[in-house]
Amino acid sequence: MPDEPGTVWDRPERGARGPAPVRTRAQITAVAVALADAEGLAAVSMRRVAAELGTGPASLYRYVGGRDDLVDLMIDAVAGEIDLSGPLAGDPVEDLAVLAMHTKDAQLRHPWMLDVPPEPERLGPCAIDYLEHGLRALEPAESMTGQAKMETIAVMNGLASLFARTELQERSSPTERQAAYAAHLTQVVAEGRHPLLAGLVARQVPGPHEDHQALFERLIRRVLAGLIG
Amino acid sequence: MPDEPGTVWDRPERGARGPAPVRTRAQITAVAVALADAEGLAAVSMRRVAAELGTGPASLYRYVGGRDDLVDLMIDAVAGEIDLSGPLAGDPVEDLAVLAMHTKDAQLRHPWMLDVPPEPERLGPCAIDYLEHGLRALEPAESMTGQAKMETIAVMNGLASLFARTELQERSSPTERQAAYAAHLTQVVAEGRHPLLAGLVARQVPGPHEDHQALFERLIRRVLAGLIG
DNA sequence: CAATACTGCGATCGATGTTCGCAGTTTCTA
DNA sequence: TAGAAACTGCGAACATCGATCGCAGTATTG
Numbered sequence: 001m002p003d004e005p006g007t008v009w010d011r012p013e014r015g016a017r018g019p020a021p022v023r024t025r026a027q028i029t030a031v032a033v034a035l036a037d038a039e040g041l042a043a044v045s046m047r048r049v050a051a052e053l054g055t056g057p058a059s060l061y062r063y064v065g066g067r068d069d070l071v072d073l074m075i076d077a078v079a080g081e082i083d084l085s086g087p088l089a090g091d092p093v094e095d096l097a098v099l100a101m102h103t104k105d106a107q108l109r110h111p112w113m114l115d116v117p118p119e120p121e122r123l124g125p126c127a128i129d130y131l132e133h134g135l136r137a138l139e140p141a142e143s144m145t146g147q148a149k150m151e152t153i154a155v156m157n158g159l160a161s162l163f164a165r166t167e168l169q170e171r172s173s174p175t176e177r178q179a180a181y182a183a184h185l186t187q188v189v190a191e192g193r194h195p196l197l198a199g200l201v202a203r204q205v206p207g208p209h210e211d212h213q214a215l216f217e218r219l220i221r222r223v224l225a226g227l228i229g
Numbered sequence: 230m231p232d233e234p235g236t237v238w239d240r241p242e243r244g245a246r247g248p249a250p251v252r253t254r255a256q257i258t259a260v261a262v263a264l265a266d267a268e269g270l271a272a273v274s275m276r277r278v279a280a281e282l283g284t285g286p287a288s289l290y291r292y293v294g295g296r297d298d299l300v301d302l303m304i305d306a307v308a309g310e311i312d313l314s315g316p317l318a319g320d321p322v323e324d325l326a327v328l329a330m331h332t333k334d335a336q337l338r339h340p341w342m343l344d345v346p347p348e349p350e351r352l353g354p355c356a357i358d359y360l361e362h363g364l365r366a367l368e369p370a371e372s373m374t375g376q377a378k379m380e381t382i383a384v385m386n387g388l389a390s391l392f393a394r395t396e397l398q399e400r401s402s403p404t405e406r407q408a409a410y411a412a413h414l415t416q417v418v419a420e421g422r423h424p425l426l427a428g429l430v431a432r433q434v435p436g437p438h439e440d441h442q443a444l445f446e447r448l449i450r451r452v453l454a455g456l457i458g
Numbered sequence: 459c460a461a462t463a464c465t466g467c468g469a470t471c472g473a474t475g476t477t478c479g480c481a482g483t484t485t486c487t488a
Numbered sequence: 489t490a491g492a493a494a495c496t497g498c499g500a501a502c503a504t505c506g507a508t509c510g511c512a513g514t515a516t517t518g
Binding site: 005006007009010068114115117118119120121122123125128129131132135136139146149150151154155158159162165166169177178179180181182183184185188189193194196197199200203219222223225226227 | 234235236238239297343344346347348349350351352354357358360361364365368375378379380383384387388391394395398406407408409410411412413414417418422423425426428429432448451452454455456
């Protein structure tokens with residue numbers, strides 16, 4: 001693929017002249033997603049993906065403008081996993097809450113999503129459908145401006161990411177780095193300044209925490225109710 | 230600096246035996262922050278920072294365990310810029326709203342902060358003070374659990390980042406990539422599916438947008454009010 | 459049957475984070 | 489006071505990354 005065109009989505013999947021490409025974008029995307037699921041986003045290097053496909057790194061550039069494009073494909077693949085077919089109840093808060101939970105679930109399924117730098121506007125086709133769906137859910141809220149609606153959806157997404165992150169972090173055993181920081185925190189707190197923090201650090205371990213699902217549901221409804229109407 | 234110890238903050242600034250270090254961590258941090266302010270976080274490479282200090286890359290590793298540690302130092306330097314000296318009003322919503330605005334301002338001053346991968350728990354001394362301050366603001370809310378308080382602060386931070394991002398994005402001219410995606414969006418929307426999105430894209434340009442400050446204030450108060458008490 | 463436009467890919471470039479090892483310097487110990 | 493020990497500065501080098509170039513081979517066009 002040469003240079004000029006803008007996004008991956010503008011580039012044609014194959015040229016009209018030469019031999020048929022051996023691979024598909026969908027194929028490459030699937031491999032990349034699987035790799036990221038298994039070993040994290042950092043493992044998705046051109047070389048690694050190419051090796052997984054049994055070819056050299058340079059070949060991938062026939063399908064994709066670069067690593068960023070590949071990540072865009074991956075993101076939209078995950079966006080496509082989110083089910084938008086369910087009927088809307090007609091209550092913006094309720095409908096957006098459901099959408100938020102689906103979003104969070106997708107991110108739990110693909111933890112590397114949280115490592116994607118959140119530059120906005122990388123909207124592939126599925127992400128566009130997603131956005132439209134969110135706006136449809138917000139249609140009953142006639143008093144809101146378009147900007148307010150977009151911000152509401154953005155906040156909803158941000159909350160989904162936030163909770164996905166804490167849920168994942170708690171689920172997995174901490175990194176060496178995280179452990180070191182935890183140790184450092186307890187040590188600093190032991191010095192006596194930061195009494196409030198001390199109270200929390202002490203009570204950190206016990207209790208299996210409130211059920212995540214329920215907690216997230218309640219919180220997102222509260223926030224959305226505060227933003228809508 | 231050898232390997233074993235945990236965080237940067239645990240490592241002593243200098244050893245007790247050899248010659249006095251030529252440079253300071255604070256010095257290095259300042260250079261790195263200035264560089265990131267001017268050219269973005271990606272410009273903060275070991276080589277670049279070293280060059281800015283007039284030395285070789287390897288020298289930096291006497292002061293810092295690696296690039297991650299350097300970023301940790303940078304983050305905490307910014308956290309230290311946030312003014313926590315103002316007296317608390319006693320109203321959690323009000324006090325956290327003020328804190329949120331200070332946080333957002335700091336991120337506007339250092340846009341690269343939004344490019345730092347948001348792994349949690351990288352709390353340097355200033356960040357710890359910040360957290361304690363937030364908890365102090367939440368002290369009147371006696372009905373909240375510790376976990377709920379932490380989540381409230383996390384949400385507050387997330388919103389600050391969210392709005393800082395949109396504000397910065399709007400302020401700066403779009404990247405080539407962003408422009409390409411914007412063009413692609415209008416093109417997709419022109420196909421007719423996505424009527425709601427079409428309505429928004431059409432009205433995108435006009436209007437200098439509502440004053441950011443006011444909008445953010447109102448929104449964060451709403452959200453916080455929904456979460457507290 | 460050319461001419462054309464494409465595909466696959468080995469070789470390679472420049473940049474990155476990081477490590478090694480050595481020479482020089484300061485402090486501690488006996 | 490002498491020597492060992494611990495540290496600092498840093499040139500050289502390694503592994504890995506994204507990306508480009510150019511050539512050989514292949515399908516389509518006219």
